[in-house]
Amino acid sequence: MVKNLIVGCGFSGATLAHKIATELNEEVVVIDAKNHIGGNCYDYYDHNGICIHQYGTHIFHTNLKNVWDFVSQFTKWNPYMHTVKGLIDGQLVPIPFNLNSIHQVFPKSIADKLETKLIEKFGFNVKVPILQLRGTGDKDLEFLADYIYEKIFLYYTLKQWGMKPEDLDPAVTGRVPVYISRDDRYFQDKYQGIPLQG
Numbered sequence: 001m002v003k004n005l006i007v008g009c010g011f012s013g014a015t016l017a018h019k020i021a022t023e024l025n026e027e028v029v030v031i032d033a034k035n036h037i038g039g040n041c042y043d044y045y046d047h048n049g050i051c052i053h054q055y056g057t058h059i060f061h062t063n064l065k066n067v068w069d070f071v072s073q074f075t076k077w078n079p080y081m082h083t084v085k086g087l088i089d090g091q092l093v094p095i096p097f098n099l100n101s102i103h104q105v106f107p108k109s110i111a112d113k114l115e116t117k118l119i120e121k122f123g124f125n126v127k128v129p130i131l132q133l134r135g136t137g138d139k140d141l142e143f144l145a146d147y148i149y150e151k152i153f154l155y156y157t158l159k160q161w162g163m164k165p166e167d168l169d170p171a172v173t174g175r176v177p178v179y180i181s182r183d184d185r186y187f188q189d190k191y192q193g194i195p196l197q198g
C-alpha cells in the first residue's frame with residue numbers, strides 16, 4: 001500500500017512529492033482536482049506551438065540559491081526581468097512607483113524635493129508603504145502618498161475588482177509601496193527567470 005498521499009499538484013505538492021520520492025525513496029500518490037499538474041503555474045503549448053500561461057504569466061524569482069538550484073534541475077531558463085508600467089495621465093510610468101516615476105510625473109523642483117525627503121527619512125533602496133508616508137507628518141510625503149493612492153491604487157482597484165475604495169480595508173490599501181530606488185524591475189530577487197519550455 002502507498003504510504004504517502006499528496007492532495008494538490010501545484011509547486012508545493014509537486015515539490016513535496018519529489019522530495020518524498022527521491023530523498024525518502026518512498027512511493028507517493030499525487031491527486032489534483034484539475035486535469036493537469038502545476039497548479040496555478042501550469043502552462044501548455046497551443047496548436048500554433050505558442051506557450052500559453054493558462055492562469056496568468058509566472059516569473060520564477062528567489063533570493064535563495066538552494067531553491068534556484070533545486071528548480072534548475074528541471075528546466076533551463078529564459079532570463080527575464082519583469083517591469084510593469086502604469087498609464088498615468090497619458091504617460092507610461094514604472095510600477096511600483098519609484099524615484100524614476102516621481103521624476104517622470106512631477107516637475108524637477110518638486111521631484112528633487114520628494115527624492116531628498118524620502119532618502120533622508122527612509123534611506124535608499126527600500127520599499128515604504130504609503131500608510132507609513134501618511135504617518136510622517138510631512139505634508140510633501142503625505143501629498144505623495146495620496147497621489148500614489150489615487151493614481152495607482154484607486155482606479156485599478158475599481159476597474160480590476162469592481163470594488164469601491166471604501167469597501168477596502170485600510171490595512172490593504174496602505175500596503176501599496178513607493179520604492180525609493182531607480183530600479184524599475186518588479187522583483188529584486190537575485191535569481192529570476194521563466195522556464196524555457198514552460
Ligand SMILES: Cc1cc2nc3c(=O)[nH]c(=O)nc-3n(C[C@H](O)[C@H](O)[C@H](O)COP(=O)(O)OP(=O)(O)OC[C@H]3O[C@@H](n4cnc5c(N)ncnc54)[C@H](O)[C@@H]3O)c2cc1C
Binds near residue numbers: 056060
Ligand atoms: C495570475 C497569477 C500570477 C502569479 N504570478 C506569480 C509570479 O509571477 N511569480 C510567483 O512567484 N508567483 C506568482 N503567483 C503565485 C503562484 O501562482 C503561487 O504562489 C503558486 O502557484 C502556489 O503554489 P501552490 O502549489 O501552493 O498552489 P497552487 O498552484 O494553487 O496549486 C494547488 C493545487 O491544489 C489543487 N487542489 C486544491 N484543493 C484541492 C482539493 N481539495 N482536492 C484536489 N486538489 C486540490 C488545485 O487544483 C491546484 O492545482 C501568481 C498567481 C496568480 C494567480
